[in-house]
Amino acid sequence: MGPLSGVRIIELVGIGPGPFAGMMMADMGAEVIAVDRKGAASPVELPVDINRRGKRSIALDLKSAEDKEIFFKLCETADAVFEGFRPGVMEKLGLGPDDVLKxxxxxxxxxMTGWGQTGPLAHAAGHxxxxxxxxxxxxGIGPADGPPTVPLNLIGDYGGGAMMLAFGMVCGILEAKNSGKGQAIDVSMVEGSSLMMTLMHSLxxxxxxxxxxxxxxxDGGAHFYDTFETKDGKFVSFGAMEPQFMQEFIEKTGLDESWMQNHLNFSKWAELKEELRTLFKTxxxxxxxxxxxxxxxxxAPILPFWEAHKxxxxxxxxxxxxxxxxxxxxPAPKFSRTEPEVSHGPVEKGADTDAILKELGVI
Known part of the structure; x- marks a missing residue:
């Protein structure tokens, strides 16, 4: 089931982007074992967390010598392990990369961290x-006459963090299969989100x-690449950037052909956008x-995320x-032969503890 079938990954459960990276790999068929913290639930734990789907879970106290040894045994059976704590946390526990690689x-x-493992901000809190x-x-996100707009937490946490981690993990696993050697991967959300800005650097x-x-x-400056309100107070997106696509829009709506002459005329963009605002409200x-x-x-219509499935x-x-x-x-993306699927919904904390301990020969 899935292109990562046969790969075992140990996830040290943290918040948000870490579990999402683990879910992505579980969706692709990897056996992902979530190492949850023993004890009461954290205030940030969600009662329904889709990121936990398709995984197994073992509850451990990594400050306990006995449970540390269980963690090491898990790592001995795995292709990869990942964590999202502040730099130095795992080393203090005696479970850092050097310890595990031994x-x-x-x-x-x-x-995976926000600032990276090194640098003057490495140990500072952030989001x-x-x-x-x-x-x-x-x-670069927001109106010209206002402050930057918060774009949910997709760019740093998930695009620059979780997806870069999942990509880096798969790269590392492939390299290890060739070299026979493991290594540590340092994922910084600053660097990941910066990499995603490559096109803007090119422009x-x-x-x-x-x-x-x-x-x-x-960034919303162009009349042909923006969002517009409709007559019923909903919204649509319009992105006819290339001339042939704008021509299609002009022909369908009956706009004057002068629109094509001004398509890339920066000085006309604000004026043309106002005309489009009026048009879309009809x-x-x-x-x-x-x-x-x-x-x-x-x-395309702009849909609430809870209605997109319809x-x-x-x-x-x-x-x-x-x-x-x-x-x-x-699961995404789709594969023609090794099609991924979700084996089960979110795993309960520690649900597989006894089964995993038996597999390791601990009980």
Missing amino acids: RNPKIVYGR DINYISLSGALH MASQRWAPMRGVNLL KTQEEWCDFLEGSDACF HPHNQARNSFTEIDGLMQPA
């Missing part, structure tokens, strides 16, 4: 919003990006969908799945 020289040891501030990503170097917010091609979201959806006008396109592709009565995103 017990399993082939293991890949993933480490997604701080990391994408330092990378430059946050500066700046090509003198196609103004050093300000809300006036550029991809129909409801559903009417615009009937009119434009499926054409090359680069259009859209016919998402239904046709099985983009969402229902597990234990809960609708949720299905």
